[in-house]
Amino acid sequence: MERIEHRACFGGWQDVYEHASGTLGCTMRFAVYLPPQASEPGAKLPVLYWLSGLTCTEQNFITKAGAQRYAAEHGVVLVAPDTSPRGDDVPDADGYDLGKGAGFYVNATTLPWARHYRMYDYVVEELPALVEAHFPVSDARAISGHSMGGHGALVVALRNPGRYRSVSAFSPIVAPSQVPWGEKAFSTYLGEDRAAWARYDATELVKAATEKLPLLIDQGDADELLDLQLRPQLLQAAAEAAGHPLYLRLQPGYDHSYYFIASFIGDHLAHHAKALNA
Amino acid sequence: MERIEHRACFGGWQDVYEHASGTLGCTMRFAVYLPPQASEPGAKLPVLYWLSGLTCTEQNFITKAGAQRYAAEHGVVLVAPDTSPRGDDVPDADGYDLGKGAGFYVNATTLPWARHYRMYDYVVEELPALVEAHFPVSDARAISGHSMGGHGALVVALRNPGRYRSVSAFSPIVAPSQVPWGEKAFSTYLGEDRAAWARYDATELVKAATEKLPLLIDQGDADELLDLQLRPQLLQAAAEAAGHPLYLRLQPGYDHSYYFIASFIGDHLAHHAKALNA
Numbered sequence: 001m002e003r004i005e006h007r008a009c010f011g012g013w014q015d016v017y018e019h020a021s022g023t024l025g026c027t028m029r030f031a032v033y034l035p036p037q038a039s040e041p042g043a044k045l046p047v048l049y050w051l052s053g054l055t056c057t058e059q060n061f062i063t064k065a066g067a068q069r070y071a072a073e074h075g076v077v078l079v080a081p082d083t084s085p086r087g088d089d090v091p092d093a094d095g096y097d098l099g100k101g102a103g104f105y106v107n108a109t110t111l112p113w114a115r116h117y118r119m120y121d122y123v124v125e126e127l128p129a130l131v132e133a134h135f136p137v138s139d140a141r142a143i144s145g146h147s148m149g150g151h152g153a154l155v156v157a158l159r160n161p162g163r164y165r166s167v168s169a170f171s172p173i174v175a176p177s178q179v180p181w182g183e184k185a186f187s188t189y190l191g192e193d194r195a196a197w198a199r200y201d202a203t204e205l206v207k208a209a210t211e212k213l214p215l216l217i218d219q220g221d222a223d224e225l226l227d228l229q230l231r232p233q234l235l236q237a238a239a240e241a242a243g244h245p246l247y248l249r250l251q252p253g254y255d256h257s258y259y260f261i262a263s264f265i266g267d268h269l270a271h272h273a274k275a276l277n278a
Numbered sequence: 279m280e281r282i283e284h285r286a287c288f289g290g291w292q293d294v295y296e297h298a299s300g301t302l303g304c305t306m307r308f309a310v311y312l313p314p315q316a317s318e319p320g321a322k323l324p325v326l327y328w329l330s331g332l333t334c335t336e337q338n339f340i341t342k343a344g345a346q347r348y349a350a351e352h353g354v355v356l357v358a359p360d361t362s363p364r365g366d367d368v369p370d371a372d373g374y375d376l377g378k379g380a381g382f383y384v385n386a387t388t389l390p391w392a393r394h395y396r397m398y399d400y401v402v403e404e405l406p407a408l409v410e411a412h413f414p415v416s417d418a419r420a421i422s423g424h425s426m427g428g429h430g431a432l433v434v435a436l437r438n439p440g441r442y443r444s445v446s447a448f449s450p451i452v453a454p455s456q457v458p459w460g461e462k463a464f465s466t467y468l469g470e471d472r473a474a475w476a477r478y479d480a481t482e483l484v485k486a487a488t489e490k491l492p493l494l495i496d497q498g499d500a501d502e503l504l505d506l507q508l509r510p511q512l513l514q515a516a517a518e519a520a521g522h523p524l525y526l527r528l529q530p531g532y533d534h535s536y537y538f539i540a541s542f543i544g545d546h547l548a549h550h551a552k553a554l555n556a
Contacts, residue, residue, distance in 0.1 A: 008500065008531035010541045066344035066540065222286065253286035262344065263288045 001134065004029070010072040011036035014062055023126040024085040025116050030127065031058040032135060033078035035071050044138040046165070046276035047131060048269070050080040051123065051145030051152040054181075055101045058082045061146075064258035070266045074273035077137050081127055083149070085116040097181055098188055104176070105152030106200050108189035117189055120200070124156055124163075142166040142272040146261055147225075151176055154202035154215060154235075161211035166275035168216035168268045170261050171223055174235035175203040181229050203238045214245040216271050218264045220254025279412060282307070288350040289314035292340055301404040302363040303394050308405065309336040310413060311356035313349050322416040324443070324554035325409060326547070328358040329401065329423030329430040332459075333379045336360045339424075342536035348544045352551035355415050359405055361426070363394040375459055376466055382454070383430030384478050386467035395467055398478070402434055402441075420444040420550040424539055425503075429454055432480035432493060432513075439489035444553035446494035446546045448539050449501055452513035453481040459507050481516045484524075492523040494549050496542045498532025 005016035012035040021028040038045055048071070050061050061067065061080045071078050084090075084103030091112040093099035108117035131137060141164050145153035150172025157167035176182020177197045186197045198204040206215075219232050226232075232248055239246040254260040283294035290313040299306040316323055326349070328339050339345065339358045349356050362368075362381030369390040371377035386395035409415060419442050423431035428450025435445035454460020455475045464475045476482040484493075497510050504510075510526055517524040532538040 007533055007535055007537040008498070008529075008541070009537040014537050063342050063536065066347070068537075068540070069344070069544075220286070251286075255285055257285055258341065259285040259287040259292050259346075262346070263286070266347075 010068045012072055016058060021126060023118050023122045026085045026087040026090055029058045029082055031062045031080040033068050033071055035075055037075035038136050043136040045075055045077045046140035047077045047079055047137050048272050049143045050078060051149030052083050053147030053149050055096050056083050065265050066262045067265045070269035074269055076273055079131055090116045104148060104185040106189050110191050113189050140165055140276045142276055144168045144268055146170045148173055155200050157213055158202060158205040158209050166272045167213055168271060170218050171230055171256050173229055174232055175201060177201045179229045203235045206238050206244045207242050209244055212244055217248045219250055220260045221250045222253050223256045225256055288346045290350055294336060299404060301396050301400045304363045304365040304368055307336045307360055309340045309358040311346050311349055313353055315353040316414050321414040323353055323355045324418035325355045325357055325415050326550050327421045328356060329427030330361050331425030331427045333374050334361050343543050344540045345543045348547035352547055354551055357409055368394045382426060382463040384467050388469050391467050402438060418443055418554045420554055422446040422546055424448040426451055433478050435491055436480060436483040436487050444550045445491055446549060448496050449508055449534050451507055452510055453479060455479045457507045481513045484516050484522045485520050487522055490522055494525045496527050496529055498538050499528045499530050500532060501534045503534055
């Protein structure tokens with residue numbers, strides 16, 4: 001593991017690391033923000049994992065969201081991985097919504113994708129193990145993300161009871177099995193068996209979730225993708241039917257951009273810090 | 279004037295406008311952040327102008343600095359212009375430090391630059407007139423910037439007593455006549471007469487400034503450009519000799535990036551808001 005960026009930020013350090021991922025079979029980058037508290041002797045800080053959306057790398061969140069200020073306030077480490085396997089050996093597709101930059105946080109089962117496209121296992125297993133071995137962190141974890149990454153955060157939390165103290169999402173794809181982006185990605189990475197899709201669909205998973213971890217979701221009502229790709233009311237109906245706590249906040253006038261994320265990331269950090277530091 | 283971006287942000291609006299600039303003889307873009315207070319009836323808010331550094335457009339500051347949060351707190355409008363004239367008719371040069379993206383906030387007097395490269399007049403005259411005619415703002419102005427833009431902010435404030443209530447800079451080029459970037463730009467845009475250079479050099483201007491507007495400067499001590507291009511001690515010596523108030527803060531560990539700006543832009547907004555709302 002090699003540190004390739006190291007920049008002072010709000011009294012701590014915004015770093016980027018590169019490592020050989022066994023899960024993904026390629027070289028990966030991830031960002032780590034270490035707040036000022038991380039340099040105290042014996043520090044063991046909680047971690048918030050952030051999953052980014054389509055086309056993003058580990059850079060988007062750390063340059064645009066302004067989350068470091070709040071992480072420094074609350075003493076929370078931020079970890080932001082890339083959104084797909086990378087490199088010349090990794091298969092790709094035309095378009096921004098499949099292949100590189102569009103891993104959809106699944107373990108692919110079809111060819112040629114199955115060899116490298118295993119972002120679910122990377123996010124749930126390999127990355128936390130790496131982070132917990134090399135940084136001054138505890139095993140108190142939270143997870144959040146945006147759009148495709150909001151989908152990833154919800155799915156990862158719902159499928160792993162006890163592993164995360166809190167979960168939130170901005171503008172998530174809540175029902176990928178029922179919208180064009182998800183149908184395209186899942187039929188490509190998972191094949192045509194919709195039972196396999198359900199294991200990566202928050203609206204399906206919430207129906208049987210044993211741990212009632214509250215879901216905090218912010219969604220802009222001027223989001224250009226709201227009706228076609230996001231459809232939060234599908235998750236809302238499923239959560240209500242299942243008695244699963246969901247705090248869905250429709251934010252008037254906000255769109256799908258990082259200006260929206262920046263405006264409310266402070267609320268999300270406070271939400272996670274409360275659970276992580278409890 | 280046409281609005282080409284309009285995004286909700288911290289309860290206000292982060293907009294981008296395009297207009298035909300008479301001063302520059304080309305189409306220009308500038309960003310405007312209107313805080314929530316701007317939508318109140320009869321609002322007349324103060325304005326902070328932000329000048330960006332080499333290679334930047336109107337986008338860098340609005341996507342990376344996280345200034346909107348503080349502008350919303352203080353009720354200050356933010357205006358961020360591009361860094362040079364633009365378009366196919368505008369002469370350019372090889373390299374990032376001359377030509378497009380590198381206007382250096384001067385009025386060029388040499389050929390082929392003199393026709394379009396008049397960023398000084400654009401920033402001092404045309405842009406504020408446009409802003410004050412079209413937005414709910416008062417004539418209370420402040421100015422700040424980064425690197426080449428920090429140079430611009432200091433020069434513009436020092437040359438126009440009474441026009442700005444406050445001035446600050448991040449990592450500014452304080453003595454362009456004495457460093458490689460400035461020598462290259464000034465000899466190209468202004469010719470070899472160093473008396474002409476002095477009118478765009480904060481270290482020269484501070485010697486004769488009649489208005490003792492305090493200069494707030496943040497400078498990272500791990501800035502990779504500190505010794506070659508920035509050299510704040512040259513301004514410090516001149517300000518001390520002239521009795522001009524200068525608050526130069528060397529920030530340990532910080533570099534030249536927007537992570538540095540984001541970490542301290544809240545302090546600068548507070549500094550400007552105090553002067554603007556006094």
